[in-house]
Amino acid sequence: MKNSIKVERARNNMTQGELAEKADVSRQTINAIEASKYVPSTVLALKISKLFGKPVNEIFELEDGD
Amino acid sequence: MTKHLLLPRQCRLIGIVLLPFMIFWLIATYSYDFSLFPFLRYNLGVKTQGFFPPGFVFDKNFSADFNGEISFLFTLICLFMIAFSKEKNEDEYIRSLRLQALQVSVYVSYLILAIASTLIYGVSFFLVTFLNIFTILIVFIIVFHYNLHIRSRIRKTEAI
Numbered sequence: 278m279k280n281s282i283k284v285e286r287a288r289n290n291m292t293q294g295e296l297a298e299k300a301d302v303s304r305q306t307i308n309a310i311e312a313s314k315y316v317p318s319t320v321l322a323l324k325i326s327k328l329f330g331k332p333v334n335e336i337f338e339l340e341d342g343d
Numbered sequence: 344m345t346k347h348l349l350l351p352r353q354c355r356l357i358g359i360v361l362l363p364f365m366i367f368w369l370i371a372t373y374s375y376d377f378s379l380f381p382f383l384r385y386n387l388g389v390k391t392q393g394f395f396p397p398g399f400v401f402d403k404n405f406s407a408d409f410n411g412e413i414s415f416l417f418t419l420i421c422l423f424m425i426a427f428s429k430e431k432n433e434d435e436y437i438r439s440l441r442l443q444a445l446q447v448s449v450y451v452s453y454l455i456l457a458i459a460s461t462l463i464y465g466v467s468f469f470l471v472t473f474l475n476i477f478t479i480l481i482v483f484i485i486v487f488h489y490n491l492h493i494r495s496r497i498r499k500t501e502a503i
């Protein structure tokens with residue numbers, strides 16, 4: 278699953294740490310999601326999309342192998 | 344594995360501080376038959392009814408050195424405290440790393456047991472199974488903290 282968190286962060290002028298704090302997770306988690314090393318839970322995906330004010334499927338996208 | 348099933352963060356420090364002493368105590372007892380705390384040697388001079396097997400608690404010649412049992416128990420507790428205390432930011436990602444590490448440790452433990460059951464016989468096999476009790480906890484601690492360390496390094500090197 279790919280995601281556009283990095284782009285959205287840049288658009289909102291937000292660091293990984295700030296996003297992590299707002300989503301109530303560690304910075305490692307945001308980093309792992311951005312690097313596609315970790316697929317977040319539905320709750321966290323919804324939290325992140327809410328923070329960016331966009332629907333979940335605009336931030337997270339399924340890839341061919343998924 | 345939920346947040347609620349983990350020990351407080353301070354427990355890890357207590358475990359780390361006490362572990363070297365516990366290992367020393369364990370090795371001293373089992374490898375050198377040395378009682379670090381002689382008062383834990385127990386001698387029960389009770390006459391038996393005759394139907395208890397030799398070595399049973401009510402055997403009149405029963406004597407035991409509880410240094411072994413207690414050092415073993417405390418070593419397990421220390422390893423448990425190091426393995427299962429909360430991280431600073433205990434979130435879903437850390438929990439997934441925990442689960443992965445636990446899976447690896449169970450695999451390793453049973454692999455050792457499988458190899459030992461085919462290659463090692465007699466009393467030596469029981470020694471391996473005895474020591475294998477620690478494998479799950481030790482491998483879990485190593486794998487989990489290695490993964491955490493690797494992730495921290497990646498985090499620091501990548502641009503924020």
